[in-house]
Amino acid sequence: MRLADTLRFARDAATGYPMRTTLSILAMSIGVAAVVILTALGDGARRYVVGQFSSLGTNLVIVLPGRSGTGGFNPANAITSTPRDLTVDDAASLKRLPGARRVAPLAVGTSEINYGGKLREVMVAGSTAEFIPIRNFELAQGKALPEEDWNRGSSVAIIGAKIRDELFASEAALGQLIRLGDRRLRIIGVLKSTGQGLGMNTDELVIVPVSLAQSMFNSNTLFRIMIEANTRDAIPATKEQVLELLKQRHRGEEDVTVITQDAVLATFDKLLGALTLGVAGIAAISLAVAGILVMNVMLVAVTQRTGEIGLLKALGATARTIRFAFLAEAAMLSAVGALVGYLLGQLGAFALRQFFPVFPAYPPDWAVIAGLSTALATGLLFGVMPARRAAQLDPVQALMKR
Amino acid sequence: MALIELSGIERSFLLGDTTVHALAGLNLQIAAGEYVAVMGPSGSGKSTLLNLLGLLDRPNAGTYKLEGRDVTTLSPEEQATVRSTRIGFVFQSFHLVPRLSAAENIALPMTLAGIPSAERDKRVSQALKDFGLENRADHKPDQLSGGQRQRVAIARATIMQPALILADEPTGNLDRHTGEEVINLLEALNARGVTLIVVTHDQSMGARARRQLVMEDGQLKSDSRTTT
Numbered sequence A: 001m002r003l004a005d006t007l008r009f010a011r012d013a014a015t016g017y018p019m020r021t022t023l024s025i026l027a028m029s030i031g032v033a034a035v036v037i038l039t040a041l042g043d044g045a046r047r048y049v050v051g052q053f054s055s056l057g058t059n060l061v062i063v064l065p066g067r068s069g070t071g072g073f074n075p076a077n078a079i080t081s082t083p084r085d086l087t088v089d090d091a092a093s094l095k096r097l098p099g100a101r102r103v104a105p106l107a108v109g110t111s112e113i114n115y116g117g118k119l120r121e122v123m124v125a126g127s128t129a130e131f132i133p134i135r136n137f138e139l140a141q142g143k144a145l146p147e148e149d150w151n152r153g154s155s156v157a158i159i160g161a162k163i164r165d166e167l168f169a170s171e172a173a174l175g176q177l178i179r180l181g182d183r184r185l186r187i188i189g190v191l192k193s194t195g196q197g198l199g200m201n202t203d204e205l206v207i208v209p210v211s212l213a214q215s216m217f218n219s220n221t222l223f224r225i226m227i228e229a230n231t232r233d234a235i236p237a238t239k240e241q242v243l244e245l246l247k248q249r250h251r252g253e254e255d256v257t258v259i260t261q262d263a264v265l266a267t268f269d270k271l272l273g274a275l276t277l278g279v280a281g282i283a284a285i286s287l288a289v290a291g292i293l294v295m296n297v298m299l300v301a302v303t304q305r306t307g308e309i310g311l312l313k314a315l316g317a318t319a320r321t322i323r324f325a326f327l328a329e330a331a332m333l334s335a336v337g338a339l340v341g342y343l344l345g346q347l348g349a350f351a352l353r354q355f356f357p358v359f360p361a362y363p364p365d366w367a368v369i370a371g372l373s374t375a376l377a378t379g380l381l382f383g384v385m386p387a388r389r390a391a392q393l394d395p396v397q398a399l400m401k402r
Numbered sequence B: 001m002a003l004i005e006l007s008g009i010e011r012s013f014l015l016g017d018t019t020v021h022a023l024a025g026l027n028l029q030i031a032a033g034e035y036v037a038v039m040g041p042s043g044s045g046k047s048t049l050l051n052l053l054g055l056l057d058r059p060n061a062g063t064y065k066l067e068g069r070d071v072t073t074l075s076p077e078e079q080a081t082v083r084s085t086r087i088g089f090v091f092q093s094f095h096l097v098p099r100l101s102a103a104e105n106i107a108l109p110m111t112l113a114g115i116p117s118a119e120r121d122k123r124v125s126q127a128l129k130d131f132g133l134e135n136r137a138d139h140k141p142d143q144l145s146g147g148q149r150q151r152v153a154i155a156r157a158t159i160m161q162p163a164l165i166l167a168d169e170p171t172g173n174l175d176r177h178t179g180e181e182v183i184n185l186l187e188a189l190n191a192r193g194v195t196l197i198v199v200t201h202d203q204s205m206g207a208r209a210r211r212q213l214v215m216e217d218g219q220l221k222s223d224s225r226t227t228t
């Protein structure tokens, strides 16, 4: 029998029994759609988290005051209960490190901003000129904080997009004087709107020179020091240098914690990648179930069409021809099911993206390919047994059955 | 040389712990172009004989030579080829594929044999004309009368131009008049040289054949020729 004829014969046989054909296509398509949608969710979560971390800045090394729980026991730490302050001078000293391209101290607090009688609570970040490039923020108007002595801050501020809108509406904000707590500051820049991210929401942020923030909040310690390493490869070395230098400055006590964005990112990337794989595995089980269903459907088809198989043999069909015809039918059911499932899955992923625009729910290519090929393979594999059973039927017995 | 040569054919079935000898020590020769009616009581082995002649079944003992070739030792694939090219079947219950049209049913043996569709279409349209089915080409079997269905089945049996046509009670499901028509068609085929073997319960139909075989308990009871 020619291939085109075999395929046409299988197609006619499949469409001749719409109920069982629809059922097995449905089962197969649900399996494939599950793989596509679930991996789109898993990979979307991974991309979302990775994207958020990347938006914090590139090649970041971050210093936190205080020792984190991990690490060896240090008797010096045990004696001094409160950690030494992380100061602006500590941050300034890090500028000398060979691996550091940029350094920015960060002090944070909340305060009230007041302009023309309008009052609102804001988050205040005290930092230096390089804060904006390190954190990948962008200015919509104006300029960054001035390059100056870190211990002597000018009375200037950069405001977030939402604050600008609320206080100034259509008025020009640049150059205006505002009140922040008990200070009068001149606005020198406005940040671009970014929306809610993993880090701080810059739309409601006011950035001022670090020394100004510290005196406003009456504190000497920094919230963070951010260092941008020269390259991705330089991150571990830079981390070591930072630790070493701060230890020296703190009289041999290791009372700071240094984390790298890279390490956090890699952990999340791995974790969520594994999650996606696991989810894909679970979805693949439904594919195997669908394969078994296709097998049962084909076994029923063989029983239903016993008389026909006997006739085909009487008309000179070889066992091979009959095997191929039934295999082609099973393959067709799985292929159509896989295709429908793929389209359903993409549709589902599209719907997810419509409802949650920030969530990049795209199924990864490997999952789509694995899903489709698993569907086809199980369909064929489970189609073999019924096809063989059909080919082995005794023609006389088969013909007697009506 | 005889078209069919059976010698010492045995075919028995195991039913529980008793063996039924459906065919026992059968010897038979049929020449090319003969018209043979096989008759006998129910259970005498007529269908078993026909299945054997059609290579749908194998004997337990004995040899079957078709056109001088021992076909009992052929592989299943080779037997399928012989069925495809040399033998046509007509069944009592028509055995048409319900989802295929009349034309597609007629073309089925050629489709299975891998004959190109242009050639198939040519032969099918000729067959539809020959069997008066031109207006029924696209009808499904359930849209056809019994006589029309059997005509489709006969067209299908002849489409590969076989040397031998085996018909097991071809008129069994038809009324007298339609049965007559069907027998006329088969006889016309025989007149053109095709060997025709018909199993029938109908004495008058049997009498039309030039040779009558009467079976009983798996053996030939009589083998007579009508002299015309």
Ligand SMILES: Nc1ncnc2c1ncn2[C@@H]1O[C@H](COP(=O)(O)OP(=O)(O)OP(=O)(O)O)[C@@H](O)[C@H]1O
Pocket (backbone or CB within 6 Å): B013, B014, B015, B020, B021, B022, B040, B041, B042, B043, B044, B045, B046, B047, B048, B049
């Ligand atoms: N597959 C089988 N299994 C067991 N016994 C069988 C089988 N096929 C045929 N027989 C037995 O073989 C004998 C001959 O059967 P066969 O069908 O050839 O008779 P028949 O002459 O065609 O009868 P009928 O006129 O009723 O069709 C019967 O006794 C039947 O019971």
Ligand SMILES: [Mg+2]
Pocket (backbone or CB within 6 Å): B046, B047, B048
């Ligand atoms: Mg019979």
